[in-house]
Amino acid sequence: MADKSGAAQGAKNAKSASKADKAGAQDTQARDDKFVQDVADMDDYARWYQDVVYKADMADLSPVRGCMVIRPYGYALWENMVRGMDDRIKATGHENLYFPLFIPYSFLMKEAEHVEGFAPEVALVTRVGSEELEEPLVVRPTSETVIGYMYAQWVHSYRDLPLLYNQWCNVVRWEKRTRPFLRTSEFLWQEGHTVHRTEEEAEAETLLILNDVYQDFVEKELAIPVIPGRKSESEKFAGALRTYSIEAMMGDGKALQAATSHNLGQNFARSFGIEFQDADGQVKTAWTTSWGASTRLIGALIMAHGDANGLRMPPHVAPTQAIIVPIWRKDEERETVAALVAEVETALRKAGVRVKADWREERPGWKYNEWELRGVPVRIEIGPRDAATGQVTLVPRTDRSAKEAVATSAVAERIPALLEEIQQTLYAQALAFRQSRTYQAADYAAFKELMADKSKQGFVEAWWCGDAVCEAQIKAETQATIRNLPIEHPALPAGAVCVHCGKPAAEWAIFAKAY
């Protein structure tokens, strides 16, 4: 995996100021060595991921196969994510509401492609207490069908349109192989569902969500650069006319689909009878969209920014933005330090910084490790000497060697600025990494070579004929799928051919192995 922080090296070079600090550096070094060993081989990336998730208390295994427990630290991150997305969903004119968890099984059958896509993995309630239900109920895998049924009752006239609604809820899709956050049988998400008068409006909505909600949120708050684009026919949502996605690169060069936005055309509107009387008096079938982003984004954040020392939380969504580690050896030192800690804590809280002080009876070095593992953006070390000089030491998670001494009086001004710098640094590092792992393949031999070399694993941009057969062959031969057809792409040059079959090119595509 890519060590973007150089943290291990930084720790080695850092001058330890006290015995406590030295002990800390040793602990850190020992942990680094272990971690570096763990992740030195790319094959261990999966293990590194699970290690970080469980060791940083993000999630835990549950007694129900494929379902996870989201622990407080993971959930606090999710709450911050929800706020960031919800603000954008509302700012673009949408309202929240709530539909039932259960869907009559027959509803699923009404949209042919939809049932084919979801039927094998739905959980079915067949019994209540000791009583058999006449018709099984599906635990929602997504809610297009039950929402379509309700919308048909709410929409009568063109004056009722558009309906711009969203819900935050849990959904269940029984997965064969699960991994915390990335693929779980139950997950949390938002699903937006809108109804429009025209095809143009529905398409505009689909793209508005893709760009102004998802891309904007993921890039600005999660500090993950993404590529917005259209999914190929074979990768689109079951029942959609067109699916768009934003695709991000993870620390091992694989792709992760971070969110999707679907133009459902009139498919669901027809199946559920969402019709309206237009201004011209004609009864017309409406156009609908749906779009979703889930707790999977937590997995994306972990893999886009994590390094050998653990998580690196983007400050905008970090549950704890700054951790104060008090350093003392004797009781009287503790008292002096405590006064300074309280002062800094109060000042930061007033400045809107999510700050905590770690007063546990453990060595400072042990605490440094713990908070680095949890990815807290800034560590504030406060020792007895600081009390005398009226300053504290700041250590950014993005560069352990970039320690800075700051006057106590300036902390409330410096930390917010530093957090913003760290946010930008994380984005810049992720973007630079993606650029360094994005290739263009002139021909299929080059393509296959790139896909076979794990040390280069990344995105390959290439022209594609647009044929699903060709796409399937590429997947079978290289495991790479078309992530999406980027909205921003080069003009089709005269004579350009498909990287695989050599027939005339139609689309500029991003190929990658994916989560």
Added chain:
Amino acid sequence: MADKSGAAQGAKNAKSASKADKAGAQDTQARDDKFVQDVADMDDYARWYQDVVYKADMADLSPVRGCMVIRPYGYALWENMVRGMDDRIKATGHENLYFPLFIPYSFLMKEAEHVEGFAPEVALVTRVGSEELEEPLVVRPTSETVIGYMYAQWVHSYRDLPLLYNQWCNVVRWEKRTRPFLRTSEFLWQEGHTVHRTEEEAEAETLLILNDVYQDFVEKELAIPVIPGRKSESEKFAGALRTYSIEAMMGDGKALQAATSHNLGQNFARSFGIEFQDADGQVKTAWTTSWGASTRLIGALIMAHGDANGLRMPPHVAPTQAIIVPIWRKDEERETVAALVAEVETALRKAGVRVKADWREERPGWKYNEWELRGVPVRIEIGPRDAATGQVTLVPRTDRSAKEAVATSAVAERIPALLEEIQQTLYAQALAFRQSRTYQAADYAAFKELMADKSKQGFVEAWWCGDAVCEAQIKAETQATIRNLPIEHPALPAGAVCVHCGKPAAEWAIFAKAY
């Protein structure tokens, strides 16, 4: 039902300033007449409730029996409620997290009383796709069991305690008779689950939640006075040592349990093996609590404050706190009015007021009705004459006759103050109503007479022997149950006897018919 606002009379007396206003008053009157007719008979209270829920777009029936759709207006209210409760839950030191929707059926069996209480009404997932599950999964009716299982793994030492966690989620309890918000097969709620070292700590937690979270929230934000107390043995939570509740009086005098807080003793800790090594080296069984409040609170709000004209939203949680109704007849008037509306809207938004302007092509009177039905605390009427005089008219939902003219420049100051007055008025009215419907019964004859007289329906305070048999007989004979044993109660006088059996009294109880 009690007409607390005197709104119908107010409307009759209000001097209409323009033709549009007159039309409005007529519409309002017509609606009043209809509503008053609907609710004149107490038996129609249930119909009034359903009417308000559906007409005010709070909820809709869903295609799944007993499950409702919470529409945007109802959900926006819920979001404001969640914020108010969540802030208090966090301020008292709790963190949020998330446990799985599904619970292995065998878990339910581990706590004997618990399974007895919940088994008949649980929804069971027995199949995934076409595959039968080896063990059915329960869709959580409440999560003590799965959480107990996880806590047993998280708790090892007294240093791990207390665990102070809460989750916001959906739960399912298959109900025979359902009513929107009050009793639905699926509902939304928060469930807190904590683990403690000692019995005293668990009891203190149970009461902290009851008072500082639930009572404080419901009284201050929902403007509903409540009585905190302990549930009788027969009414306590299945598996609890002691259950506490806050009880509120609805507009028909019936009681509604607004939230519950349970001291679970060591029952669940024993069943799931939540043990810890204490400071003295001994391995001990922990003490746990759980506590919940749900979308039922929306039903409570509707019935505690609603009047003949519809909802009355407490300003603190109202989705829309002020509605601007522009009044114009000619196009040039519309323009003048629009400028003033924009000015007022901007000023209010800046002052943190949730404000909307209703520009629909409908008569002002129609809009007055609509927003009164939806319970928006303040209506702001802005007409062409207002533009000339530089003032607007404010009409509080709590008293339609208390119109006031306010200079445009003063609106941003006046409205927040008026909203606070309305909040206090709603609380005061609900409290006065409860007081007017709270009785003390000297003997069982008086008790039965009070319970039989629908026009007096309310709370009866009386001494009780503490015997469950006696409690059951009272219920069979009068339909009244013990709501709770209030924490604040008179001292037991010498020689006091049970209102029913005449044996020595043990507890001061509140009896009422209940939702």
